[in-house]
Amino acid sequence: MKSLLPRPGLSWSTSALPGFVLAILTAAPILVLASSIFQPLPDLWEHLGRYVLMPALSKTVQLTLGVCLGTFVIGTLLASLTGLTEFPGRNFFDRALILPLAMPAYVFAFIYVGSLEYSGPAAVFLRSAGLDLSTLLPIRSFGGVVAVMSLAFYPYVYLTVRQCFLSQSQSIVESARVLGISGAGLFFKVLLPAARPWIAGGVGLTAMETVADFGTVSVFNYDTLTSAIYKAWFGFFSLTGAAQISTMLFSGVLLLILLEKSFGRGARFWLSGKKSVPLQKIRLRGAAAFSAFGVCSLVFLLGFCLPVIQLILWSLRHLSQDFDSRYWTYFGRTAAVSASAAILITLAGLALAYSARRHRSLGMRFLVSTATLGYAVPGAVLAVGVVIVCAHFDRALSALIGGVLSSQPLMTQSVLLMQLAYLVRFLRVSFAPLESAMERLPVRYDETARILGMSGKSILAQIHIPLLKSGLLTSAVLVFVEVMKELPMTLMTRPFGWETLAVRIFEMTSEGEWERAALPSLVLVFCGLLPLLLLPKDRPDGANLPEALR
Amino acid sequence: MTRPTKVPALQVRGLEVFLGSIKVLDGVDFCITAGQIACLIGPSGCGKTTLLRAVAGFEKSSSGSIEIGGAALSRAGVHVPPEKRNVGFVFQDYCLFPHLTVDENITLGLRDLPREEKIRKVREWTGILNLKGTESMYPHQLSGGQQQRVALARSLVREPGVLLLDEPFSNLDIDLKESVSREIRDVLKARGTAALWVTHDQKEAFSVADIIGVLAGGTLAQWGTSYELYHEPASRFVADFVGQGVFIRGRMLGLDRVETELGVLRGERSLEISPGTPVEVLLRPDDVFHDDASSFKAEIVSRIFQGPYILYTLRLPSGQILLSHVPSHHNHALGEKIGIKPDVSHLIAFPAA
Numbered sequence: 023m024k025s026l027l028p029r030p031g032l033s034w035s036t037s038a039l040p041g042f043v044l045a046i047l048t049a050a051p052i053l054v055l056a057s058s059i060f061q062p063l064p065d066l067w068e069h070l071g072r073y074v075l076m077p078a079l080s081k082t083v084q085l086t087l088g089v090c091l092g093t094f095v096i097g098t099l100l101a102s103l104t105g106l107t108e109f110p111g112r113n114f115f116d117r118a119l120i121l122p123l124a125m126p127a128y129v130f131a132f133i134y135v136g137s138l139e140y141s142g143p144a145a146v147f148l149r150s151a152g153l154d155l156s157t158l159l160p161i162r163s164f165g166g167v168v169a170v171m172s173l174a175f176y177p178y179v180y181l182t183v184r185q186c187f188l189s190q191s192q193s194i195v196e197s198a199r200v201l202g203i204s205g206a207g208l209f210f211k212v213l214l215p216a217a218r219p220w221i222a223g224g225v226g227l228t229a230m231e232t233v234a235d236f237g238t239v240s241v242f243n244y245d246t247l248t249s250a251i252y253k254a255w256f257g258f259f260s261l262t263g264a265a266q267i268s269t270m271l272f273s274g275v276l277l278l279i280l281l282e283k284s285f286g287r288g289a290r291f292w293l294s295g296k297k298s299v300p301l302q303k304i305r306l307r308g309a310a311a312f313s314a315f316g317v318c319s320l321v322f323l324l325g326f327c328l329p330v331i332q333l334i335l336w337s338l339r340h341l342s343q344d345f346d347s348r349y350w351t352y353f354g355r356t357a358a359v360s361a362s363a364a365i366l367i368t369l370a371g372l373a374l375a376y377s378a379r380r381h382r383s384l385g386m387r388f389l390v391s392t393a394t395l396g397y398a399v400p401g402a403v404l405a406v407g408v409v410i411v412c413a414h415f416d417r418a419l420s421a422l423i424g425g426v427l428s429s430q431p432l433m434t435q436s437v438l439l440m441q442l443a444y445l446v447r448f449l450r451v452s453f454a455p456l457e458s459a460m461e462r463l464p465v466r467y468d469e470t471a472r473i474l475g476m477s478g479k480s481i482l483a484q485i486h487i488p489l490l491k492s493g494l495l496t497s498a499v500l501v502f503v504e505v506m507k508e509l510p511m512t513l514m515t516r517p518f519g520w521e522t523l524a525v526r527i528f529e530m531t532s533e534g535e536w537e538r539a540a541l542p543s544l545v546l547v548f549c550g551l552l553p554l555l556l557l558p559k560d561r562p563d564g565a566n567l568p569e570a571l572r
Numbered sequence: 573m574t575r576p577t578k579v580p581a582l583q584v585r586g587l588e589v590f591l592g593s594i595k596v597l598d599g600v601d602f603c604i605t606a607g608q609i610a611c612l613i614g615p616s617g618c619g620k621t622t623l624l625r626a627v628a629g630f631e632k633s634s635s636g637s638i639e640i641g642g643a644a645l646s647r648a649g650v651h652v653p654p655e656k657r658n659v660g661f662v663f664q665d666y667c668l669f670p671h672l673t674v675d676e677n678i679t680l681g682l683r684d685l686p687r688e689e690k691i692r693k694v695r696e697w698t699g700i701l702n703l704k705g706t707e708s709m710y711p712h713q714l715s716g717g718q719q720q721r722v723a724l725a726r727s728l729v730r731e732p733g734v735l736l737l738d739e740p741f742s743n744l745d746i747d748l749k750e751s752v753s754r755e756i757r758d759v760l761k762a763r764g765t766a767a768l769w770v771t772h773d774q775k776e777a778f779s780v781a782d783i784i785g786v787l788a789g790g791t792l793a794q795w796g797t798s799y800e801l802y803h804e805p806a807s808r809f810v811a812d813f814v815g816q817g818v819f820i821r822g823r824m825l826g827l828d829r830v831e832t833e834l835g836v837l838r839g840e841r842s843l844e845i846s847p848g849t850p851v852e853v854l855l856r857p858d859d860v861f862h863d864d865a866s867s868f869k870a871e872i873v874s875r876i877f878q879g880p881y882i883l884y885t886l887r888l889p890s891g892q893i894l895l896s897h898v899p900s901h902h903n904h905a906l907g908e909k910i911g912i913k914p915d916v917s918h919l920i921a922f923p924a925a
Contacts, residue, residue, distance in 0.1 A: 464667075466663055466665070466667045467667060467669065469628075469630055469654065469661070469663075469667075470661065470663065470667040470669075471680070472653070472654040472655045473628060473654050473655070473657075473659065473660070473661040473727075474655075474680050474681030474726065474727075474730065475655045475656075475681050475683075475730070476655060476680065476681070476683070477655070480683065484680070485669060488671045489669075489670070489671055
């Protein structure tokens with residue numbers, strides 16, 4: 023056991039190399055962004071500051087608060103219903119309410135805007151029934167963005183709070199009863215306060231997703247800081263301006279992380295051991311059962327069924343007109359980019375997990391947390407950082423080899439750049455399942471195998487790889503889907519004219535062609551369902567949750 | 573300790589091992605002859621497991637040497653890696669590979685043999701260790717005792733020069749523990765395999781070991797048979813650690829006589845303590861007899877019924893506490909005063925601190 027304890031210091035060896043390399047790859051774009059604040063750009067800032075930045079900042083803050091409130095209400099309510107009570111359909115909703123996770127928020131956004139704007143199918147239908155939405159509840163409004171993003175992100179809160187109730191033991195209820203607390207008091211004084219750290223975790227994640235969002239707010243023309251980054255870069259052609267706004271946004275994210283940590287995420291109240299009795303569900307009857315069923319159905323319809331139906335209808339209408347050879351190019355590119363990223367990032371995650379396993383030192387822990395930091399950085403921010411780093415690299419390279427090669431840059435505007443950006447952002451997605459798979463590989467296994475005379479190669483082939491198989495698969499699928507859905511980074515790092523499904527959706531929606539964005543979206547939603555199917559059975563320790571939620 | 577005439581199975585000389593900056597083993601010397609089973613006992617944290625891991629090659633030694641079958645594996649500038657040492661290691665948690673069947677677990681270390689030879693060996697060992705019928709099962713389908721035997725088969729099938737066992741039975745229940753430990757002893761003896769066996773259970777050590785080492789604070793306090801440890805402990809620590817007993821104050825009268833409050837105790841061997849020295853004398857429960865005729869009376873403070881014996885805790889008028897094993901038909905109540913008589917054939921005394 024002693025050899026498992028972290029030892030200070032870190033010795034150089036090849037097994038520590040992945041840790042060093044990956045930490046540097048992640049740290050470089052972040053440090054480059056941070057250093058951008060020392061480059062003054064007075065002309066641009068005056069304009070940006072007055073007309074873009076301040077409004078974007080205040081809009082970002084408002085939006086984040088609104089979405090946090092929305093997801094808190096929806097997520098906590100639903101988790102309480104399915105986690106604490108029993109009513110007809112509970113079993114179905116328990117799992118089904120996770121499904122909105124399969125749909126990227128920007129897809130939600132264009133479906134709702136497209137079908138509820140004045141000429142949209144749902145708006146026309148409702149008007150014929152005497153309900154004029156455009157005056158009553160206009161979708162292109164602050165309320166509209168908040169509602170749509172809350173529908174898209176509530177599963178984060180739902181999943182964490184549900185996890186809390188799953189892990190809670192009946193003894194907490196019983197001891198409260200003995201103290202004379204019952205009925206609603208039990209919920210508001212005991213169960214809900216006990217869930218506070220989990221709620222904070224889920225809401226914190228929502229906040230991160232909201233500030234990082236680019237696609238949804240563009241559909242609504244609701245300009246936040248991510249829009250400002252895009253505008254500074256592609257509108258004013260100022261990468262430095264984009265970098266400075268990025269730094270600002272990233273500081274905000276760091277603040278969010280600290281805030282969420284201070285809510286005691288590490289100090290979750292665990293009452294349960296292995297032998298604890300799970301919470302007994304309260305059986306709802308009559309009107310209460312009906313309302314519970316109604317609420318869950320409503321969220322499920324709005325959050326999954328109706329959007330998917332709308333996508334299918336739109337896709338069918340434009341299938342004959344739109345579905346041609348170009349589509350095979352989009353599919354092919356998307357699949358190729360996502361699959362190669364999945365392989366690359368899974369291998370990198372494996373290498374990092376090995377490094378971490380071989381060096382249980384504080385130094386290595388620092389390297390690992392640095393290397394996996396990218397997942398907390400909004401895609402738009404990271405894209406700017408990676409592009410700047412690669413531009414420096416290209417300049418250095420061309421200075422080095424001068425006229426030997428043509429002036430064609432190696433990294434900038436290449437598929438290589440995209441892959442690097444994905445690697446930095448999604449390394450954590452692949453590292454987490456591999457790390458937990460490696461936990462099932464105690465150091466004893468290596469020792470036993472060595473004492474049996476096995477060489478390093480055969481230990482890897484016969485012991486490690488078979489035991490890591492499911493972890494490798496999970497990590498590859500998760501990365502594949504994440505890369506497929508990723509919009510801002512793909513948009514900002516792709517070679518000119520290079521279109522993937524996500525980019526196609528963005529281009530169609532920015533022209534207001536909602537219906538023609540439906541087909542690629544349907545493919546994304548279908549692929550997005552895959553990782554949800556991979557979720558294993560419920561476990562009190564939360565090991566079944568997607569990485570971001572743990 | 574007698575000098576072995578042939579090449580010892582395991583020879584450890586002056587072994588010193590650091591874990592980080594802590595010196596865990598300090599000048600450990602011992603020798604296991606071919607076919608001998610040695611047990612290591614000692615309080616937790618005394619370095620038992622580290623000693624085992626150093627022999628296996630998992631920990632490097634800073635000085636001293638380890639030889640197996642006459643080949644030096646660890647000494648200054650030499651560290652043969654575990655996979656080249658020809659030792660077997662049975663971990664506390666067995667460490668069977670969950671994705672491999674019993675069959676595959678056992679043959680894992682036999683990679684260079686032809687297939688027929690592997691099959692023959694698996695058949696032989698599943699027979700010896702009573703594992704027939706489990707060959708195609710996975711570890712999670714086996715009972716604890718069966719997993720233990722698979723781990724053993726996996727190590728023994730390679731015919732190691734010495735088998736190392738790290739508390740192999742701490743996960744088994746007591747009944748199983750006794751039968752399995754005897755069974756393993758028989759197998760090791762039949763195959764003539766030398767073993768170094770770490771345990772925290774003295775009863776287990778007494779029942780399986782030919783020779784026992786007591787490790788204390790990283791040094792070997794004594795290396796001897798169970799009889800020697802119990803009746804001729806080399807230090808006050810060993811006397812206290814091995815078996816039960818209490819110390820009572822006394823004064824040496826001659827080399828083999830001590831004056832105590834229970835009269836003059838005379839042993840069969842003489843001690844190297846000069847007369848007149850104040851000492852502490854070890855009285856084991858089997859040194860104190862029940863004798864109604866005795867003039868020494870003691871009050872019964874507590875009693876534990878142990879089947880053939882009752883273990884009485886007694887208090888002398890001076891307040892001194894004694895332990896006594898009394899045949900169980902001598903049934904006395906708490907608070908009762910009974911006559912006792914010491915009979916110490918092995919006088920064990922150490923100068924009082």
